[in-house]
Amino acid sequence: MLIFSIWLFTVVASTYLFHKVSGSLSLVKPNMISIIYYYSFLISSYIGGLLIALGIDDYYMIKRMDHEEYRIIGFILLTILMILFPLTQLVVGRLFGFNAQLEYDRYLHEPVRTSVDKNKTVFRLAFLALSGISVLAIAYTFLKTSNLPILELLKGNTSELAKMRIDASRGISGIAVYIRNIFGIALTPILSIIAYVYAAKTKELFWKALFFVLFISSVLISTYDLAKSPIFFYLIMLILAMVYSNNLTLNWKKISGYLIAGIVLLVIMYIAIQGVTQVESFLAYNTGPIGRIILAQIAPFFLHLDTFSHSLPLLEARGLPSFIIGFFDLEQVRSARMVMENVFPENVDKGTGGVLNTIFLGEAFASFGYMGVMAAIVYIATIIQLLYIVLIRLRKTPVVIALFVYFTINIPRTLVGGVSDFYFNPIWVIMTVVLAGLFILEQYFMVIWNFLISKVKKKRVKV
Known part of the structure; x- marks a missing residue:
């Protein structure tokens, strides 16, 4: 009863704090x-954390835990997360004079500014080139994947699907990984968002055709390895x-x-991909889709x-x-893989064990213990709130909307994936640089170009 009371009080307090820092917790906004x-926090972490703390989870992963006291310790750390995270964001917002409710309402009603007429040609050419690279990257990914899980599923070859899914995600190596992750998985959905906004606002055939191609490409790269979550996240992005x-x-x-x-759609995917047909598996809280949502991420x-x-x-610095x-001649080690190897070695030996990703507190603890957990909460909350403020205050164009949507979806996903990506994430950096370049081409290219030309002319006159 005490644990449930703490959980309920924390949910109420956390909801109030998150409402203050977000501007709206309404599902319609x-x-x-x-x-x-x-x-990331309530559904994927704190609900399951309560079940585990109460000892009523009956979950296969938790059954592999050797020391029962970590049920309570883990619950306490999650409780701290639910309060300290939004509290840090509230302090950051106050320091920058950020009124979340007013500024988010303004953002929702602000009209979208498309590319300036003088910049249209250059912007379209650049966008078309990036779209071509993305589509080719997806084709290259498919060519480098020996067995496409989605193709094998359509053929009816379902006996080795689990292994093929692991091979599809981890089997690619070398430069192919970067081509797939950067230009295929990351860039294609972003470009489809930009094309959608332009198509909706301009009604031009050019943007409608590009959106159709990029939409199909995004669906293919989101489903080719039969992972269930990417396609849902992409649809939410739209x-x-x-x-x-x-x-x-x-x-x-x-x-x-x-x-x-x-x-x-989720039920169809579970039936087709994993062969789950029993009704009990869909309704049970610790198996099937429900268990995947509330327990698989936090266990x-x-x-x-x-x-x-x-x-x-x-792990410390590793x-x-x-x-x-790399500057210290050390090699990075991901805790999610090490936990998989330690807890489920039989799955690793069979080739069906990947990683045990979880809320970022797990990787923070694996590196620097309890102090690492506290530092990670404050650091990540600060970074996210600053990013939220910047994106809301930027000029609202199709490119900026796409960047906002990208981080709106990928930050929650990364929070239940690890902490190191918040220290340095090369894909986030590359996407930001690419979209910053498109933003300049979209809005300020001719201004910058004319400025540079005028500078050159002045130098010639002086000579």
């Missing part, structure tokens, strides 16, 4: 902070783009329709605490991004 609260560009006003009727459609956190307290030493520790 989704934003980066509200998605973090609902998806919905957010519609909302941010004033092309869709959400209400409870529409949200209910989207939820029903999502549940139907590895408790395994992290257990593993790196007793079985393995703390848990930092390779870009940073």
Whole structure:
């Protein structure tokens, strides 16, 4: 009863704090902070954390935990996260004079500014070139993948799907990984968002055709390895783009329709990919899709605490991004892989064991223990709130909307993936640089070009 009372009080307090820092927790006005609260923290972490703390999870991962005291320790750390994270964001917002509710409402009603007439040709050529690179990157990914899981599924070859899915995601090596991750997986959906906003605002055939090609490409790269979450996140990206560009006003009727459609699609994917046909598996809280949502993401956190307290030493600097520790001649080690190897060695031997990703606190603890957890909460909360403020205050163009949507979806996903990506994430940096370049071409190319030309002419006159 005490644990549940603490949980309930924390949820109420955390909801109030997240509402203050986000501007809206309403599902009809989704934003980066509200998605973090609902998806990354409440649904994927804190609900399952309560079940584990109460000892009623009956989950296969937790059964591998050797020391039961980490049920309570993990719950306490999650409770601290639910309060300290939004509290840090609130302080950061106050320091920068950020009124979340007023500024987010203004952003939702602000009209979208498309490219300046003088910049259109250059912008279109650059965008077309990037789109071509993305489509070719997807084709290259498919060519480098020996067995495409989605193709094998359509053929009816379902006996080795689990292994093929691991091979598809981890089997590619060398430069092919960067081509797939940067230009295929990351860039293609972003470009499709930009093309959608332009198509919706200009009604031009050029943008409609580009959006169609990029949409199909995004769906293919999101589903080729039969991972279930990427396609859902991509569809949510499109919905957010519609909302941010004033092309869709959400209400409870529409949200209910989207939820029903999502549940139907998820059930179909579970039946087709994993062969789950028993009704009990879909309704049970610790198996099937429900268990995947509320327990599968958070259970590895408790395994992290257990593993790196007793079985393995703390990673310390080795848990930092390779870009940073490379200067010290160290090799990065991901805790999620080490926990998988330590807890489920039989799955690794069979080739079906990948990584045990979880809330970022797990990797923070694996690197620097409890102090690492506290420091990570404050650091990441600060970074996210600063990013949220900047994106809301930037000029609202199709490119900026796409960047906002990209981070709105990818930050919540990364929060349940690890902490090192928040220290340095090369894909985020590359996407930001690429979109910054497109933003300049979209809005300021001719201004900069004329300025440079005038400088050259002045120098010639002086000579």
